[in-house]
Amino acid sequence: MNKLIEKTWIDGNEALAWGAALGQVDYFTHYPGSPVNRVANDLEKIDREHALGIKFNHALNEHVSILAAAGASLCGARSMVVMKHVGLNIAADPANYLGVTGVKGGMVIVVGTDPGATCSTGEEDVHWYVPQFNLPLLEPVSIPQIVESIPTAFELSERYSLPVLLFLPATLCFNSDAVELPNPPPRRPIRFHFEKNREAYTHVGAKAVQHHAEHLQRIVDLRSNTWRAREFFNSSAPVGIISRGAAHCHTYEAIIELGLEEGTHLLTTELVYPLNENEIRTFAANKERILVVEDQDGFLEFSLKNLLYNESPCPIHGKDRLPSHGDLDYQMILRAVADFLGCECNPPARLPAVEIPERLGTYCEGCPHRSTFFGIDQVVGDSDTVIGGDIGCSSLPPHRPDWLLCMNAGIGLSQGMAQIVDDQSIVSTGGEGSFFHMGIISLLNAVHNKIDFLHLVFDNRIVAMTGHQLSPTSEAHDQQVDHHKLLESLGVDHIFEANAFLPFEVKYRLEQAQKLSGVRVLWVRGNCAYFPDAEHQHRRKVRTLHIHNDKCGSCRTCFEDLGCPAINERPGSTDIYVDLDRCARCGVCLEVCPNEAIEVQELTN
Amino acid sequence: MAWRKQQILNLIIVGVGGQGVASLMKVIQKLCIAADLPAQSSLLKGGAQRLGTVTGQIRIFLNRDLDHFNFSPTVPAGRCDFLIGLEPWEALRMHDRLSAGSVVLVNSEEAPFESNRGSKKEHGDPAKLFLIAPEQIHIHDFTDQSRQRFANNVMVNYLMGEFFITHLFPLFSATDFTKTFVQTVPRSAPQLQSLT
Numbered sequence: 001m002n003k004l005i006e007k008t009w010i011d012g013n014e015a016l017a018w019g020a021a022l023g024q025v026d027y028f029t030h031y032p033g034s035p036v037n038r039v040a041n042d043l044e045k046i047d048r049e050h051a052l053g054i055k056f057n058h059a060l061n062e063h064v065s066i067l068a069a070a071g072a073s074l075c076g077a078r079s080m081v082v083m084k085h086v087g088l089n090i091a092a093d094p095a096n097y098l099g100v101t102g103v104k105g106g107m108v109i110v111v112g113t114d115p116g117a118t119c120s121t122g123e124e125d126v127h128w129y130v131p132q133f134n135l136p137l138l139e140p141v142s143i144p145q146i147v148e149s150i151p152t153a154f155e156l157s158e159r160y161s162l163p164v165l166l167f168l169p170a171t172l173c174f175n176s177d178a179v180e181l182p183n184p185p186p187r188r189p190i191r192f193h194f195e196k197n198r199e200a201y202t203h204v205g206a207k208a209v210q211h212h213a214e215h216l217q218r219i220v221d222l223r224s225n226t227w228r229a230r231e232f233f234n235s236s237a238p239v240g241i242i243s244r245g246a247a248h249c250h251t252y253e254a255i256i257e258l259g260l261e262e263g264t265h266l267l268t269t270e271l272v273y274p275l276n277e278n279e280i281r282t283f284a285a286n287k288e289r290i291l292v293v294e295d296q297d298g299f300l301e302f303s304l305k306n307l308l309y310n311e312s313p314c315p316i317h318g319k320d321r322l323p324s325h326g327d328l329d330y331q332m333i334l335r336a337v338a339d340f341l342g343c344e345c346n347p348p349a350r351l352p353a354v355e356i357p358e359r360l361g362t363y364c365e366g367c368p369h370r371s372t373f374f375g376i377d378q379v380v381g382d383s384d385t386v387i388g389g390d391i392g393c394s395s396l397p398p399h400r401p402d403w404l405l406c407m408n409a410g411i412g413l414s415q416g417m418a419q420i421v422d423d424q425s426i427v428s429t430g431g432e433g434s435f436f437h438m439g440i441i442s443l444l445n446a447v448h449n450k451i452d453f454l455h456l457v458f459d460n461r462i463v464a465m466t467g468h469q470l471s472p473t474s475e476a477h478d479q480q481v482d483h484h485k486l487l488e489s490l491g492v493d494h495i496f497e498a499n500a501f502l503p504f505e506v507k508y509r510l511e512q513a514q515k516l517s518g519v520r521v522l523w524v525r526g527n528c529a530y531f532p533d534a535e536h537q538h539r540r541k542v543r544t545l546h547i548h549n550d551k552c553g554s555c556r557t558c559f560e561d562l563g564c565p566a567i568n569e570r571p572g573s574t575d576i577y578v579d580l581d582r583c584a585r586c587g588v589c590l591e592v593c594p595n596e597a598i599e600v601q602e603l604t605n
Numbered sequence: 606m607a608w609r610k611q612q613i614l615n616l617i618i619v620g621v622g623g624q625g626v627a628s629l630m631k632v633i634q635k636l637c638i639a640a641d642l643p644a645q646s647s648l649l650k651g652g653a654q655r656l657g658t659v660t661g662q663i664r665i666f667l668n669r670d671l672d673h674f675n676f677s678p679t680v681p682a683g684r685c686d687f688l689i690g691l692e693p694w695e696a697l698r699m700h701d702r703l704s705a706g707s708v709v710l711v712n713s714e715e716a717p718f719e720s721n722r723g724s725k726k727e728h729g730d731p732a733k734l735f736l737i738a739p740e741q742i743h744i745h746d747f748t749d750q751s752r753q754r755f756a757n758n759v760m761v762n763y764l765m766g767e768f769f770i771t772h773l774f775p776l777f778s779a780t781d782f783t784k785t786f787v788q789t790v791p792r793s794a795p796q797l798q799s800l801t
Contacts, residue, residue: 009634011648034652119652142674175647175678178638232675252675330681350683351736353701356694361622361653362719396653397719465652530654560722565623565656568717581758582623 007180012173015143016082016110017042019150021052021184025080026105026192027072029057029065031437032466033084034119035173036112040082041467050184058469061437062087066109067094070163073107074201075192078154082110085126086406090438095133095163099215100208101201102161105192106154109135113169115246115295116327121391121404123325127299130165130273134219137165137273138228141248143177149270152228160222162215167272169295171246171327223274231283232266238288239341240314242267244300247293247328254334260341275303284312291340292318295328360397365566366536366584368460368500368526369393373400374562374592375498375506376427376456379514388414388428390439393465393528394458398563401429408434411442411455418453425514432459432483436472440490446519447491454513454520458500459483460528468530475533483523493518500526501586529584539585544601549575551597558589558598612668614776615680617699618661620691621716622653625762625790629689630661632766632789636777637665639785645678656719658695665776687774689765692716693731693744700735708741708773712761714748743768755796763793 010018016039020028030040040058047054055072059065062083069081083091088111095109114120130137136156140149146168153164203211232252241264243251248268255264267283269275284290292301301318308316321336322328331347338345363370377400380387388410389401403409414428430439435457446453463469472481487495494516498509506524513520527533532540547558547567558567559576566582567589569575578589578598590598616633620626627648637644643666651657662680666673683704690696690711703709713732732744745768751760763786770782783800787793 007638009631009638009646118649144674171647171679174649175645176634177645177674177678178634178643249675249677250679253677253681330677330679334681347681348683348704351700351703351705351707354697354734356698357718359621359656359658359695359718361651361655361657364655393652393654464654563719563722565717565719571715579758 007178009176009178010143010181011176012143012146012168013038014042015146016150016168017046018181018184019147020080021046021050022147022182023106023151023154024078024185024188025054025150025154026077026187027055027057027069027079029059029068029079030082031059031062031065031087032463032469033087033112034466035114035170036082036084036110036168037466039110040469046184052184052187054187060472062090063093066091066098069107069109070094070098070101070103072192073103073105073163075105075194076190077105077192078107079105080108080110080150082112084112084120085114085124086120086122087111088126088129090407092129095129095135097203098163099134099219100203100211102215102218103157103163104161106157107163108150108153108157108166109163110166110168112173113167113296115169115171118170118327121406123296125296125299126167127296130299133165134215135163135165136160136219136222136271137167138270139167139245139272140172140270141245141268143172143175144179145270146172147179147181156222156226160218162218162222167245169246169327219274223276224278226271227276227279228271229267229269229279232268233261233264235265236286237263237265238286239263240265240267240283240287240290241293241337242269242283242290242300242304243293244269244272245295247295247333250328250330250333251293251337254330254337257334258338258341258343258345260337260343263341269300272300273303275307277307280304280307281311284308284314287314290314290316291321291337292316293322293328293333293336294318297324362397362563362565363393364529364584365564365582366529366532366586367393368524368528369396369458370562370564371503371586371588371591372458372500372506372524372526374588375503376400376510377561378503378507379510380427383425385425385427386414386417388426390430390434392431392433393460394429394431407437408439408442410434411439414455415442415446415449415451415453418451427454427456427510427514429456429458431464432457432461432473433463433471443492443519443521444490451519452517454522456510456522456524457483459523459525460500461525462528462531464528464530468528475527487521487523491519492521494520496520496522498522498524500524501588503588503591529586532584536584536586539587542603543585544580544603545578545583545585545589546599546601547577548597548599551595552576553595553597555594557592557594562589562592564589612666613671613676614665614667614686615684616663616665616687616689617680617685617702618663618689618691619695619699620659620762621695622650622655622657622659624659624691624716625759626659626661626691628790629762629766630663632782632785633663635785635789636781637663639781640777642666643669643673645673645676647678656716658698660699687769689769691761691765694718697731697734703737705737706741707737709735709737709743710765710769710773711742711744712747712765713744714746743773760793760796763790763797
């Protein structure tokens with residue numbers, strides 16, 4: 001037994017990292033995205049502290065990430081790949097065939113889901129991919145179970161030569177619990193080697209069909225021999241409740257609060273796909289009715305109904321009593337369980353809700369996107385010019401772009417618009433993270449098709465929104481990409497550059513670019529406020545700012561149009577001031593003030 | 606209070622991004638470990654680093670017989686025993702988590718609604734909208750206290766945590782709170798060194 005280290009609080013991201021370390025992962029790769037944005041950072045920390053020697057691949061998109069994990073697995077390594085739900089769309093092409101190919105070292109595909117869209121642009125239910133990929137799916141329900149589930153997934157993966165999916169909703173990713181963790185064991189002393197086997201790894205014609213049949217058989221074997229579920233309360237009760245994922249804890253507590261322990265048999269399944277038919281039949285055998293409590297579209301309910309079709313007279317309920325949208329909270333589940341069991345639900349008298357405007361956040365003080373958009377606004381104004389938006393910090397309120405759809409939607413949608421409209425100016429935008437994710441291919445597509453089109457890249461030199469991972473243009477990168485040479489080699493017709501912290505330079509370059517035709521790129525550089533360059537750090541130490549309200553013409557340009565959180569209005573007055581505890585001293589407010597009312601004082605000591 | 610019956614103490618800490626909700630929650634988490642109290646917590650924040658709503662919830666299981674790993678980590682509506690609001694509108698957003706027996710601690714300084722900067726819309730006084738008995742709501746200008754005591758406005762989370770431990774729920778000692786705060790938020794060390 002490994003020596004216990006001290007009890008510590010970990011959240012879902014850290015639990016995944018600890019699970020990977022305890023499962024003796026050899027190879028880790030990911031594309032960062034909330035809610036699983038910090039797993040790589042946490043695992044790197046564990047790797048450093050315990051000298052595990054895990055190999056990392058900070059991939060530039062999910063497609064390459066999942067393939068890299070598969071490659072490592074085919075050489076015998078235990079590999080883990082992490083992405084968010086929408087990332088699985090990007091990885092879906094190879095994921096469709098990994099079950100057919102099979103794996104050698106254990107391979108785990110972790111996907112962060114987002115019922116309630118707390119940190120994403122949508123709450124897509126990726127469960128429907130699971131029967132299509134035909135890969136086993138684990139869904140742990142608590143922090144300790146997340147830690148345990150990764151070693152379990154590796155074992156299952158190796159036993160059945162299948163990658164194992166593990167879904168974790170945002171609620172669990174951001175929950176924390178105090179757990180005792182053993183020291184991670186050293187990595188297994190294995191010499192990784194790819195054993196050539198074209199017969200197994202090449203799928204054409206009859207071989208593709210044969211490998212598909214073998215894949216199906218492995219799933220049948222796994223389904224028959226594996227049952228990972230926990231049962232609670234009274235197994236002879238006529239009412240069954242089945243839950244998965246984050247709904248489990250709410251359901252368990254609701255049954256206790258309602259005092260229904262005697263009248264209910266709760267089954268929580270960790271292995272959500274494939275379901276062990278015999279075990280499900282045994283559970284359903286003495287039930288008069290079953291309620292399925294789960295978030296999103298009702299994948300488990302659908303699977304159970306499919307499995308028991310024409311077999312059990314026991315009615316199965318679920319999405320007729322619980323919504324398919326949003327995150328299921330405790331109150332919803334409490335009511336659904338009470339209603340299903342016909343008991344009175346008397347939750348404590350609560351105070352009424354008060355309607356408060358939603359706060360979605362904004363750019364940080366000193367964020368390069370704020371000044372860049374100020375510059376763009378100077379050109380676009382209230383005109384009919386279309387601003388294409390993209391996922392990332394640049395999409396935060398006050399929501400300047402005209403759409404927000406998915407990664408690289410800006411650079412893609414804009415091309416179709418640019419080709420089809422005659423009298424409207426189209427400017428697409430996106431961060432450098434998106435650009436290197438797939439935007440680079442989209443840009444090449446514009447060159448390839450000679451599309452008259454302008455794209456702005458916000459290069460803040462870090463993948464900011466998802467946890468500040470390095471991007472290819474990060475200054476800390478060993479091999480920082482020369483974006484200018486890259487754009488030249490792609491065949492971009494006109495390349496412009498601007499300093500993000502000089503909004504009128506952005507304005508000037510944008511106007512220049514709009515006058516030309518062909519494929520045009522305006523590359524706007526400015527470090528993320530979390531990683532200010534040396535000059536900004538120096539300014540923060542030596543500079544203080546003051547707004548002279550007697551000189552201020554009350555144009556409110558700095559307060560409203562620029563909208564820096566460090567510039568505030570005094571309560572009950574129109575006077576504005578700089579909150580020096582917040583101010584990053586980026587100097588953009590000096591640039592935009594038409595009245596020179598902001599004074600800079602350099603501290604000499 | 607509900608926790609006396611349930612023996613689960615439900616605490617919610619709310620504010621906006623950048624105020625230190627997560628840090629204060631971590632401090633209380635560590636104090637729970639030190640006191641060997643089983644607890645669960647959850648932190649909800651959006652994609653933004655700044656001025657988005659941040660909600661931290663901690664449930665402390667005073668009844669050790671409860672299998673706390675299977676309990677919900679979020680505080681059910683009407684079950685919040687203590688609400689610490691680093692920003693008054695965000696505290697008010699949690700109004701339906703409160704019951705008549707809840708105790709509320711609120712910082713009076715408002716954070717502007719960034720999306721409404723240009724609208725000049727007056728929202729009124731949030732403190733007056735709480736439907737709670739006067740003796741159960743504690744509203745102070747902790748931002749001003751932070752300026753007075755530490756010459757900055759970033760110690761609001763420390764001051765509110767200290768007030769909570771000292772005046773409302775002395776489950777942990779104020780000295781332990783301060784020591785744990787310094788360990789968790791190292792940049793606070795220069796200001797709090799004399800107290801540790």
